[in-house]
Amino acid sequence: MTLFPPVSPSPPPVKTEAGGLTLDSPLLLAPLAGITIPPLRLFFSRLGAAAVHTEMISCSGLIRSNGKTDAMLDLLPGEAPAVVQLFAGDEDTLLRGAERALAGGVFKAVGINMACPMPKVLKKGAGARLMERPRIAFAMTAALARCGLPVWPKIRKCPPGYPLTTEEFCCGLLDAGAAMVCLHGRTPAQRYAGDADRDVVAQMAVRFPGRICASGDVYTPGDAAGYLEKGCPAVLLARGAVADPFLFARTLAFMGRSVHNKYADPAPEFRKALAVSLGGLVEEYMGSRAAALFTKRMLPGIFKGVRGSGPLRRAVADKTSWPCVRHEIENFNGYLERREL
Numbered sequence: 001m002t003l004f005p006p007v008s009p010s011p012p013p014v015k016t017e018a019g020g021l022t023l024d025s026p027l028l029l030a031p032l033a034g035i036t037i038p039p040l041r042l043f044f045s046r047l048g049a050a051a052v053h054t055e056m057i058s059c060s061g062l063i064r065s066n067g068k069t070d071a072m073l074d075l076l077p078g079e080a081p082a083v084v085q086l087f088a089g090d091e092d093t094l095l096r097g098a099e100r101a102l103a104g105g106v107f108k109a110v111g112i113n114m115a116c117p118m119p120k121v122l123k124k125g126a127g128a129r130l131m132e133r134p135r136i137a138f139a140m141t142a143a144l145a146r147c148g149l150p151v152w153p154k155i156r157k158c159p160p161g162y163p164l165t166t167e168e169f170c171c172g173l174l175d176a177g178a179a180m181v182c183l184h185g186r187t188p189a190q191r192y193a194g195d196a197d198r199d200v201v202a203q204m205a206v207r208f209p210g211r212i213c214a215s216g217d218v219y220t221p222g223d224a225a226g227y228l229e230k231g232c233p234a235v236l237l238a239r240g241a242v243a244d245p246f247l248f249a250r251t252l253a254f255m256g257r258s259v260h261n262k263y264a265d266p267a268p269e270f271r272k273a274l275a276v277s278l279g280g281l282v283e284e285y286m287g288s289r290a291a292a293l294f295t296k297r298m299l300p301g302i303f304k305g306v307r308g309s310g311p312l313r314r315a316v317a318d319k320t321s322w323p324c325v326r327h328e329i330e331n332f333n334g335y336l337e338r339r340e341l
């Protein structure tokens, strides 16, 4: 990989304490299935994420020693402190999966997915289904906390009709031993649509000081800072980071941190170098097709706001191998113009 400079030229003057970890900043890369694979996590680590999540990993898959699932536990040198997120529908499966996931001793915290609204996860009694089975959710949290690593259950806002309110659910998880609760301000029924309820996250941050990590609609530095001002110790950057990978750097600058000037207003050539770096990382890890796919997926974000980048995106659209995509990026002769800040 062509190394690009770290976002912050010097260590932060003040570290962030969040969820039992001491981190460089409160800005964390969210768990994103199909996206937060090791090369992407390394990419975002270099771009300023203070900690990164794996995708959610099936404990049943780990127990069956499914090679594909095991590979999700890989970590690349240079990744920010990594949190492994597990999903299971019961305590025994969770613990057996965790035993495998934590055997390597590489993860700094362990997440439990209690938020996923997708049917294939719900039907296993896992993900957001656990919000309907709070006693099981609490028992799972307590059992995992005994493994010694900080435990971060990730939940959603509890809608009316659920056994517990959001406050009661957070309280139960924290009492059971969770170091921090990651709260996404949408209900399971909302999935990813509609606005996230920032107020419920803020209310929980006030009710449980320092223990609620915010998630939902973080697209601008102001969105992240808003959650932090309400008392959240950390914020998850999710779709906003994919839509604009420079969001970490821009938010750090917004928070008054010193940020390398390459990131403050990234030049088109620098963006090209980043895209090529990213593809190179993915190719090394997963091969040419995956590198082409992921780089094409991230290209709109990497060139967000750059006038003249449309033709580049169109030029790579039908390319399925990394050498072809890289060639188009490296040899793009169109006029790329920095956006007006």
Ligand SMILES: Cc1cc2nc3c(=O)[nH]c(=O)nc-3n(C[C@H](O)[C@H](O)[C@H](O)COP(=O)(O)O)c2cc1C
Residues within 6 Å of the ligand: 030, 031, 032, 033, 034, 035, 054, 055, 056, 085, 113, 115, 116, 154, 184, 192, 196, 215, 216, 217, 218, 219, 236, 237, 238, 239, 240
């Ligand atoms: C494609 C995609 C994959 C996701 N995968 C996971 C996951 O594996 N585990 C999890 O807890 N949340 C997952 N999420 C939820 C995000 O972590 C985050 O909570 C959610 O997108 C809300 O934040 P946003 O509105 O800023 O995107 C996923 C979201 C998306 C869009």
